[in-house]
Amino acid sequence: MLVAFASGDGKTIDSHFASAPAFEMYKFTGDKQGIIHTSLAAEDIGESVDKVDARINLLKECAIVYCTQIGGPAAARLVQSGIHPLKVPEGTLIIDELNKLNKLLLSKKTPAMVKKEIG
Template sequence: MLVAFASKSMKTIDSHFGLAESFAIYKVTAEKIESLGVTACPQGEAGDEDKVESKLNLLKNCSVVYCTQIGGPAAARLVQSNIHPLKVPEGRPIQDELERLQLLLATNPPPWLVKKIKKEQEKEA
């Protein structure tokens, strides 16, 4: 599954979803964590709707997006796009969240994560 982290430092989760200038993207499975690099957000976006739409386009293949804050309408748009937003405290290390997610995938994932895994498997079939 592809996972995005709203981050300036690319080491910690330190950005609000709507204000994020870039996202660190990773592929996570129960066996492996692979960095796919950084996706920069377009600059000079006009309104809030445009910002959310451009971020949705950048993150459309991701299953989960971690951020420090996200507004209700933006969170709803992510969910409608089958992307699960997760808010975490600012400064949380990306590596810690990757390892936590990997452990969840390998052991007992919560229902929302099981649903994501099934959707991804259906896409690949």
Template sequence: MKVAFASSDNNHIDQHFGWAEKFAIWDVQMDQARFAGMVQVQPDGADSEDKIAARLGALSDCAIVYVTQIGGPAAAKLVANKIHPIKSKGEGEETIQEVVEKLQQVLQGNPPPWLRKAMLKDERPT
């Protein structure tokens, strides 16, 4: 499954969803994970609806997005588009690598229902 991280340095989760200009994309599986690239968000207007729409378009094939903060309307739109938002601990305290490793450990055990759904994102009808 593809996982996005709001990151300014491709190392730490340190950006608010609405202000992030780029997201690190990782392909995370139970037994392997690889960096799939950076997605640059093109500014698409000044209001919050435009900012949310631009980020939704850029992250449409992701199942999960990690951020430091996210507003209620943005989180609701992500969920409606089958993308699960997760707030990271602290402002840049967690590294992407740490989170990827924790996510893989959960995948190897008995993932919670929301994560099983996220894993099947591409298989569900839109």
């Protein structure tokens, strides 16, 4: 399962979805390798008239995208693309959210949408 975080500093979730300077992406592998990390800067998104569409294309393999804010139409487009947006307070540590998600994946109370993504 691939998860993205809208982040300018690589450590905290500190950005609005449509204006995030970068996305920190983590893949939960489900094996001893654990979590794989990749960063995608705004330059990787490219110039586009539709910033939301460009970000959706970039994040199309993700199951969840964390951000501080997201507009209603952008959230609807993410959901239609099979990506679930989650809003968290600005400054939330990425590592804390990774730990929460990892605990959730290991628990017997994993939400249906997460079970679907991890197979």
